Amino acid sequence: xxxxxxxxxxxxxxxxxxxxxxxxxxxxxxxxxxxxxxxxxxxxxxxxxxxxxxxxxxxxxxxxxxxxxxxxxxxxxxxxxxxxxxxxxxxxxxxxxxxxxxxxxxxxxxxxxxxxxxxxxxxxxxxxxxxxxxxxxxxxxxxxxxxxxxxxxxxxxxxxxxxxxxxxxxxxxxxxxxxxxxxxxxxxxxxxxxxxxxxxxxxxxxxxxxxxxxxxxxxxxxxxxxxxxxxxxxxxxxxxxxxxxxxxxxxxxxxxxxxxxxxxxxxxxxxxxxxxxxxxxxxxxxxxxxxxxxxxxxxxxxxxxxxxxxxxxxxxxxxxxxxxxxxxxxxxxxxxxxxxxxxxxxxxxxxxxxxxxxxxxxxxxxxxxxxxxxxx
Amino acid sequence: xxxxxxxxxxxxxxxxxxxxxxxxxxxxxxxxxxxxxxxxxxxxxxxxxxxxxxxxxxxxxxxxxxxxxxxxxxxxxxxxxxxxxxxxxxxxxxxxxxxxxxxxxxxxxxxxxxxxxxxxxxxxxxxxxxxxxxxxxxxxxxxxxxxxxxxxxxxxxxxxxxxxxxxxxxxxxxxxxxxxxxxxxxxxxxxxxxxxxxxxxxxxxxxxxxxxxxxxxxxxxxxxxxxxxxxxxxxxxxxxxxxxxxxxxxxxxxxxxxxxxxxxxxxxxxxxxxxxxxxxxxxxxxxxxxxxxxxxxxxxxxxxxxxxxxxxxxxxxxxxxxxxxxxxxxxxxxxxxxxxxxxxxxxxxxxx
Numbered sequence: 001x002x003x004x005x006x007x008x009x010x011x012x013x014x015x016x017x018x019x020x021x022x023x024x025x026x027x028x029x030x031x032x033x034x035x036x037x038x039x040x041x042x043x044x045x046x047x048x049x050x051x052x053x054x055x056x057x058x059x060x061x062x063x064x065x066x067x068x069x070x071x072x073x074x075x076x077x078x079x080x081x082x083x084x085x086x087x088x089x090x091x092x093x094x095x096x097x098x099x100x101x102x103x104x105x106x107x108x109x110x111x112x113x114x115x116x117x118x119x120x121x122x123x124x125x126x127x128x129x130x131x132x133x134x135x136x137x138x139x140x141x142x143x144x145x146x147x148x149x150x151x152x153x154x155x156x157x158x159x160x161x162x163x164x165x166x167x168x169x170x171x172x173x174x175x176x177x178x179x180x181x182x183x184x185x186x187x188x189x190x191x192x193x194x195x196x197x198x199x200x201x202x203x204x205x206x207x208x209x210x211x212x213x214x215x216x217x218x219x220x221x222x223x224x225x226x227x228x229x230x231x232x233x234x235x236x237x238x239x240x241x242x243x244x245x246x247x248x249x250x251x252x253x254x255x256x257x258x259x260x261x262x263x264x265x266x267x268x269x270x271x272x273x274x275x276x277x278x279x280x281x282x283x284x285x286x287x288x289x290x291x292x293x294x295x296x297x298x299x300x301x302x303x304x305x306x307x308x309x310x311x312x313x314x315x316x317x318x319x320x321x322x323x324x325x326x327x328x329x330x331x332x333x334x335x336x337x338x339x340x341x342x343x344x345x346x347x348x349x350x351x352x353x354x355x356x357x358x359x360x361x362x363x364x365x366x367x368x369x370x371x372x373x374x375x376x
Numbered sequence: 377x378x379x380x381x382x383x384x385x386x387x388x389x390x391x392x393x394x395x396x397x398x399x400x401x402x403x404x405x406x407x408x409x410x411x412x413x414x415x416x417x418x419x420x421x422x423x424x425x426x427x428x429x430x431x432x433x434x435x436x437x438x439x440x441x442x443x444x445x446x447x448x449x450x451x452x453x454x455x456x457x458x459x460x461x462x463x464x465x466x467x468x469x470x471x472x473x474x475x476x477x478x479x480x481x482x483x484x485x486x487x488x489x490x491x492x493x494x495x496x497x498x499x500x501x502x503x504x505x506x507x508x509x510x511x512x513x514x515x516x517x518x519x520x521x522x523x524x525x526x527x528x529x530x531x532x533x534x535x536x537x538x539x540x541x542x543x544x545x546x547x548x549x550x551x552x553x554x555x556x557x558x559x560x561x562x563x564x565x566x567x568x569x570x571x572x573x574x575x576x577x578x579x580x581x582x583x584x585x586x587x588x589x590x591x592x593x594x595x596x597x598x599x600x601x602x603x604x605x606x607x608x609x610x611x612x613x614x615x616x617x618x619x620x621x622x623x624x625x626x627x628x629x630x631x632x633x634x635x636x637x638x639x640x641x642x643x644x645x646x647x648x649x650x651x652x653x654x655x656x657x658x659x660x661x662x663x664x665x666x667x668x669x670x671x672x673x674x675x676x677x678x679x680x681x682x683x684x685x686x687x688x689x690x691x692x693x694x695x696x697x698x699x700x701x702x703x704x705x706x707x708x709x710x711x712x713x714x715x716x717x718x719x720x721x722x723x724x725x726x727x728x
Binding site: 017027128131132359 | 525
């Protein structure tokens with residue numbers, strides 16, 4: 001690859017133009033707009049413009065009761081709805097000092113991890129679509145369909161579950177779910193192997209990802225990037241491990257990290273994470289305790305004691321944290337949502353400078369952005 | 377006997393009538409193929425992706441291309457404001473016509489070429505370069521940044537891939553000693569090991585040569601994994617972004633016409649054209665059978681290559697642009713030069 005400087009020093013004129021990528025563009029997977037100042041196909045400056053799908057989720061939190069806001073949390077990042085609800089109910093439970101029954105915590109872990117796999121599968125398919133490979137998307141959706149069927153069986157919904165309730169979960173899982181999940185885990189392992197041999201080891205894919213779009217640890221810290229992005233830069237930061245919540249401390253799983261910092265590292269992190277999620281699900285199913293799934297004495301009218309409460313979970317895209325400021329009323333004073341995609345997007349401007357357009361789009365794909373998660 | 381009938385026919389039929397017949401035949405052939413290769417592509421893509429593909433319009437979606445064509449024809453041809461109107465309208469035609477003209481010299485069977493030119497191969501490559509210009513003009517005249525980036529990509533890509541392709545073709549001309557496509561096929565008569573791809577005694581690298589030709593053909597026709605011109609996840613629709621209705625439709629048809637031409641040419645040059653793979657078993661019957669089955673064998677080989685093109689598109693991700701140029705300049709051109717030199721040395725040493 002010839003550097004831009006070499007081309008310019010060889011006498012090619014340097015003249016920039018602005019390429020308006022989005023808000024409708026196939027590579028942005030939603031209504032993200034990126035104003036790109038280009039020099040030929042090289043990006044001089046890529047400035048993301050957010051806000052096209054801003055839905056005032058935080059403001060909505062300020063004029064709804066806690067129970068009324070709960071369905072909203074599934075709609076912030078619709079691909080990991082389960083974990084997002086977990087963040088919100090976790091914050092409320094922490095404020096009320098509610099003890100969630102262990103069975104409910106285990107089921108929360110199982111469904112969250114299933115949700116993480118389905119989210120990574122969508123990312124995988126869409127990322128390959130960005131790279132011009134169409135077929136993996138349909139394979140990924142084939143597997144995702146099985147997860148959605150399982151979750152539909154217990155939650156009644158396929159995308160925005162609202163399955164977790166303050167103090168527990170909406171209803172207990174049945175035998176068919178447990179049997180189906182076990183079957184899914186055994187089916188999914190060979191599928192992951194197949195994905196590796198069919199897609200990950202493909203030379204074209206490797207050439208497109210290896211050494212493309214490096215994001216240093218420092219840059220990740222500077223912008224607060226979390227999730228697979230920071231783990232792809234070699235930092236083993238995972239909320240499930242550093243601030244264990246729910247039942248995660250009881251399971252044996254690895255936090256995949258890769259030192260390469262390139263797009264391939266982030267790709268590999270997510271592929272490994274799916275395998276680790278399968279491990280967690282398997283352990284949770286083995287150890288699933290009996291008992292109730294809802295805490296006793298959840299007050300009918302929720303009034304959080306005045307104070308400041310925060311609860312963080314590891315969503316598929318990184319650290320999702322809910323901060324609730326309560327003044328003792330039924331309606332929170334402030335609900336702050338810390339979403340991972342916004343932080344992950346904000347490093348795009350620095351990371352993409354000087355890159356070629358297709359490489360920058362591969363980098364953007366490897367950040368796994370969900371646009372409603374950015375704009376909230 | 378059939379030869380005799382054919383001779384009497386050609387004596388009886390005036391030349392203009394024959395030409396008109398071929399012209400209509402080729403137009404109909406290309407039109408039908410362009411339409412139904414889209415169906416094949418969509419059905420194939422469906423099968424590769426574990427879904428049925430088009431099923432709604434007609435049996436197994438067979439009427440889908442007609443519905444698509446009706447839709448495209450009924451749409452307004454929008455010419456974007458500020459574009460170069462003339463070039464914008466000419467570009468699709470420039471893309472389509474070279475493919476149609478080049479098909480005239482392809483021998484579909486024994487004595488079945490519209491125009492049995494002595495410089496057939498040269499004609500195909502002369503016309504083949506025009507469609508680069510067509511995409512460039514289309515991209516340039518639409519006054520769209522994506523289209524212009526795409527136009528610039530197409531030019532550098534096609535320049536890079538024309539060279540190894542022509543080096544391969546020069547090898548073939550040297551091996552066969554002629555540019556007449558009918559003559560090239562006639563030389564490959566007999567069993568399948570007489571086909572150029574398996575003529576290892578002239579050049580042991582002949583299968584590699586075929587692979588280079590096929591790769592270059594994919595790049596020249598802007599097919600995945602080299603579809604830089606319309607890399608939809610990067611450049612929306614590339615040079616075709618501003619085209620609507622039949623303007624886009626003609627580009628689309630031309631893409632398939634070019635694939636068809638590329639595969640037909642690969643069949644003629646490497647896979648023995650209309651020759652039967654078991655021709656040596658037929659003995660004296662060979663010539664009779666060939667006339668009956670020649671077109672059949674030609675189509676079998678050609679459509680196998682077309683299927684491979686579809687197969688490759690739905691299997692691989694798109695290459696990066698510099699990866700594409702690196703492949704051409706660092707691998708394909710040196711290797712094709714080696715095959716050229718090797719086969720000339722082998723011919724001089726062993727086959728003079």
